[in-house]
Amino acid sequence: MKVAVYCKQANNAQDVADKLVEKLKANKITIDRERPDIVVTVGGDGTLLSAFQYYQTQLENVRFIGVHTGHLGFYTDWRDYELDELILAIKADNGECVGYPILDIDVTMVGETTPIRYHAVNESTIKKVSSTLVADVYFKDRFFERFRGDGLCISTPTGSTAYNRSLGGAVVHPQLEVLQMAEIASINNRVFRTLGASIILAPDEWITLRPAHGGDFNFTADQVNIFDAPIEQIKYRIGEQKINFAKYRHTDFWGRVRNAFIGDGNEV
Structure with a gap:
């Protein structure tokens, strides 16, 4: 398993990315920015879209994971305080994905x-x-x-x-x-x-x-x-x-729509 960590210099994204790289190395997971199997983006939806452009010639071989450092994004399933759980998910990876x-x-x-x-x-x-x-x-x-x-x-x-x-x-x-x-x-x-x-x-x-x-x-x-x-x-x-996301706990589409635009404030 080869993992790339992709982030932008914004907010605390770089700090979170550095911590993630340290944890990946400590768990003997290979870091490979050029030919990864998984790309973990750290930031927000904009960061993920930027990573897609960077890896667009490798879509057949790459799956994406989004880590959000602010509010939960539409394409980002993980928060910056869940890095340990994410590492466990990567170590248990079985190759499943969902494509858009x-x-x-x-x-x-x-x-x-x-x-x-x-x-x-x-x-x-x-x-x-x-x-x-x-x-x-x-x-x-x-x-x-x-x-x-x-x-x-x-x-x-x-x-x-x-x-x-x-x-x-x-x-x-x-x-x-x-x-x-x-x-x-x-x-x-x-x-x-x-x-x-x-x-x-x-x-x-x-x-x-x-x-x-x-x-x-x-x-x-x-x-x-x-x-x-x-x-x-x-x-x-x-x-x-398609753009493929690693299917660890990838939120279903309508769940994403609800989280993004409705939230929990309209419960009856």
């Missing part, structure tokens, strides 16, 4: 023929830098609508609880390996019309966005941010791979 869908995103820049591939656990967005975004939307290469507004958000099922939810999109269980597109402040009047609702696409469908009037755009894929990019086309589909 991710986005495969192909971005083609103006004048280029080969797209750049990105991945996202939560969502990807496109916005115009200094004016309204105008983009043609295609589903499975069939034209659907011309969007006008601040931007568009494409999310995974687990990402449906993040930015998508704040935009009024639906919360989707990750066993439904679907895409969801939510509008960001769309313009709807007598002249310009969009569907005006979030749209959920089947697993075998894909979304293509083609900015209509050129210019530079802001593109995100989780924590990846590209500013002032001359984007010609973006294609989204559910990825062939």
